[in-house]
Amino acid sequence: MKTDMLIMMLAKGPRAPSRAAVRRRLGTGVMFGVAAALLLLVFAVPGGIPVQALAARLAMPVFWAKLALPVSMTAAGVALLxxxxxxxxxxxxxxxxxxxxxxxxxxxxLAVLAGAPASTREALILGHTWRACLTHIVHLSIPGFAALLIAMRGLAPTRPALAGAVTGVLAGAIGALAYCLRCPEMEPPFWATWYLVGMSVPAVIGAWVGPRAMRW
Known part of the structure; x- marks a missing residue:
């Protein structure tokens, strides 16, 4: 092959996406995921958003601490992805x-569990709604997961399994963020466990799907 032909092939080959393209594609995926999760919460989850109960929780500092978990995970997930x-x-x-x-x-x-009587620790972790919490977070993460996978297909991930896992974490954080508006559980051991488990389910799926969905 001639040198000038090789240079032309390299020049016309795939290029790394610009920062603006990354911000645009991931930002669109996140916004769609948040909007879709909220719509699902309102129209597809029985009971939707309990407005009166939510208004009362807004006055509780622990509610904002709980909300800070998926918010910070969403921001960090976007930065990593x-x-x-x-x-x-x-x-x-x-x-x-x-x-x-x-x-x-x-x-x-762990501090809450250490200070609680041994007989109450299981209840602090399981609460009354752990099954519903896990199920709803996973379901609410589905639109964001799909949108972010589509966004990543147009970018240039070189570690698709890892990128797929982080895509799942980010989608799960979006699902947990929406579910916070409904979740009645206020004990930190509960949401430290089940919110993170809910985020890990799409992460595992993403690690499996990533090499297939993000193939160049």
């Missing part, structure tokens, strides 16, 4: 951002 969508971009800092809310919420949960 944007780096995984571009070849050669370092991800160490973004991984730390993703781990910080998990560590903090479990430190609080």
């Amino acid at each position: 944007s780096r995984l969508s571009q070849p050669g971009v370092p991800t160490e800092r973004a991984w730390k951002l993703l781990c910080v809310p998990i560590v903090l919420v479990w430190l609080v949960a």
Whole structure:
């Protein structure tokens, strides 16, 4: 092959997406995921959003602490996924951002469990709605998961299994964010457990789907 032909092929080959393209595609996916999760919560989940109960919870500091978990996980997930969508971009800092809310919420949960009587610890973790919590978070994450997978297909992830897992975490965080508006459980051990388990289910699915959905 001639040198000029090789240069032309390389010049016309695939290029890493620009930061603007990454922001646009992931931002669209996140906004769609949030909007769709809220619509599903209102129209597809029995009972929708309990307005009176939610109004009362807004006055509780623990509600805002609970809400901070999926909000921070969403922000950190976007930061990490944007780096995984571009070849050669370092991800160490973004991984730390993703781990910080998990560590903090479990430190609080362990402190609550340590200070509670042994007979009540199981109830603090399971609450009254753990099955519904897990089910709803997974269901509410589905639209965001699909939208973010489509967004990532148009970018350039070089580690598709890892990118798929983070896509699932981000979608799960969006689902948990929407579910916070309905969730009656206020004990940190409950949401430290089941919100994170709910996020891990789409993460596992994403790790399996990623190499297939994000193939170049």
